[in-house]
Amino acid sequence: MRRVMFLLIVLCLIGPKTAFPANHSGKLAVKAALVADYGTGKILYSQDPDRRIAPASVTKVMTMYLVFDMVAAGQASFNDRVKVSRHADTTGGSTMNLRAGETVTLDELMRGMAVASGNDAAVAVAEHFGGVPAWVKRMNAKARQLGMTNTTFKTPNGLPAPGQLTTAHDLMKLAVSYLHHYPQALRYHSTTTINHCGAVHANTNHLLGVCEGMDGIKTGYVGASGFNIIATAKRGNTRIIAVVLGGRTSKVRNRETERVLDASFDGSVNSMLAKADVVPAKSSIKRSKSHHHSKKIRVADVERHGKISAKRGASAHIDGHKASVKTSRHKAAKVQKTSSKKTSHTASRSKTKHKKQTGASSRK
Numbered sequence: 197m198r199r200v201m202f203l204l205i206v207l208c209l210i211g212p213k214t215a216f217p218a219n220h221s222g223k224l225a226v227k228a229a230l231v232a233d234y235g236t237g238k239i240l241y242s243q244d245p246d247r248r249i250a251p252a253s254v255t256k257v258m259t260m261y262l263v264f265d266m267v268a269a270g271q272a273s274f275n276d277r278v279k280v281s282r283h284a285d286t287t288g289g290s291t292m293n294l295r296a297g298e299t300v301t302l303d304e305l306m307r308g309m310a311v312a313s314g315n316d317a318a319v320a321v322a323e324h325f326g327g328v329p330a331w332v333k334r335m336n337a338k339a340r341q342l343g344m345t346n347t348t349f350k351t352p353n354g355l356p357a358p359g360q361l362t363t364a365h366d367l368m369k370l371a372v373s374y375l376h377h378y379p380q381a382l383r384y385h386s387t388t389t390i391n392h393c394g395a396v397h398a399n400t401n402h403l404l405g406v407c408e409g410m411d412g413i414k415t416g417y418v419g420a421s422g423f424n425i426i427a428t429a430k431r432g433n434t435r436i437i438a439v440v441l442g443g444r445t446s447k448v449r450n451r452e453t454e455r456v457l458d459a460s461f462d463g464s465v466n467s468m469l470a471k472a473d474v475v476p477a478k479s480s481i482k483r484s485k486s487h488h489h490s491k492k493i494r495v496a497d498v499e500r501h502g503k504i505s506a507k508r509g510a511s512a513h514i515d516g517h518k519a520s521v522k523t524s525r526h527k528a529a530k531v532q533k534t535s536s537k538k539t540s541h542t543a544s545r546s547k548t549k550h551k552k553q554t555g556a557s558s559r560k
Contacts, residue, residue: 222469224452227422227442230364231460234372234428234435240460241438245365248346249441252416252424253290253400253560254362255354256309257370258335259318263306264378265338266325274303276324284320289355290560291316293395304392309353310384312397313415313560318353328352342369356418364439371413371426371437382428385412400560402446403427407454415446415560423449423560429457436460446560 223243231241266272277299285296292308294300294316302324308317322331328351335349344366350357374381388399400415409429416424423443429436438457443449459468 224440224456225444225448226440226452228364229438229440229452229456230368231436231438231456231465232368232372233460234375234437235433237372240436241456241465243364245368246346246363247441248361248363249424250356250360250418250421251347251349251354251362251367252418252421253313253315253354254367254414254416254424254426255335255349255351255360256313256318256416257367257374257414257426258338258349259321259331259352260306260309260381260384261370261374261378262331262334262338263302263321264374264381267302268378272302272325274301274306276302278302278305278320278324280316280320281323284316284323287316287319287353287355289315289353290400292390292397293393294320295393298393300392306384307387307390308392308397310381310414311387311390311399312392313400315353315355318351322352339366339370342366342373344369354416354418356420364441367426367439367441368437371428371439374413375428375435375437382412385414401425401427403450403454406450407457410457415449417446417560425449425453427453427457429461431461434461 224241226243227249228244228247229241230239230243230245232239263272267274278301280294280296280298280300282296285294290313292305292312292314294308294314300320302321305314305317305321308314309321319328322328325331325334331352332349335352336347339347339349344362347362347366348359350360354360385401386404388404390397401410401412403410403425407427407429409431410427411430412428413426421442423446424441425438425443427438427440436457438453438460440449440453440456443452455468456465459465
């Protein structure tokens with residue numbers, strides 16, 4: 197019995213296998229990434245760059261690119277007035293707080309997409325230029341033009357849709373072309389806050405003002421992908437672009453993005469990876485505990501809470517078992533008490549997890 201309990205504890209500490217690389221794997225703790233020097237085109241870091249992943253809200257970069265194209269062609273102006281439809285108003289996920297019937301400028305909608313990651317703003321833009329289906333068709337035509345052969349867009353904003361996929365390689369092509377043709381776009385992407393209809397929205401790119409030289413571009417999140425970002429920073433005369441896809445949390449994505457950017461500017465990417473591959477020798481049990489600890493740091497708050505609670509529950513069960521061995525007279529009472537506590541604890545943990553997951557979808 198003791199051996200069985202010991203094995204169960206070890207399995208809990210090791211945790212399930214995950215699609216996210218471990219911190220010591222020699223890779224970033226994300227699903228895919230590609231980093232390049234914007235000026236020379238040299239690839240500085242690559243990790244599964246052709247793995248197809250849901251783009252999430254980085255999709256809005258393509259929508260903004262098309263708006264710039266139309267303005268450049270004289271087919272639109274940033275001062276154009278756009279009437280907001282009920283459909284745009286009721287679009288879910290992150291929004292800039294558009295209201296049906298109000299009229300806003302195209303410039304305001306661009307800020308809404310870049311800063312607040314407004315799904316409603318992207319729909320309003322698409323409807324203004326002929327409707328969502330026609331706009332998505334333009335997006336895919338532009339993608340083919342840019343050589344984004346593994347990308348398919350289904351929505352103007354990146355909200356989940358079957359078959360809507362891209363790759364880090366394709367998003368790098370998009371980002372390079374976008375900044376090459378419209379470097380002025382960074383005035384939108386580097387804006388830290390906007391205020392619309394009384395609601396103040398901070399830029400979803402929390403690396404602005406944190407990572408040296410960071411001035412764009414766009415974050416995104418859907419459950420199918422994890423946390424994504426196309427990021428760019430300039431230090432001196434060097435600009436670097438990083439596409440990082442599939443972070444387990446926004447903190448992990450931001451940490452790994454900043455880490456690879458710093459190493460890229462310093463010319464120390466290889467050293468960073470070599471250092472990550474050095475794992476100190478430890479006993480099997482200690483290694484499991486260490487892995488569990490690093491894993492807890494990487495998971496979302498709600499998952500971390502769940503794992504800590506589960507561990508405490510296991511400890512309570514073991515303590516109850518030992519007590520029952522010491523005195524069989526109180527065995528039934530202690531088992532019943534332990535079961536009652538575990539049931540109450542599980543229900544409480546489930547409530548907490550539900551509340552946290554409810555608000556998670558708006559985080560970029």
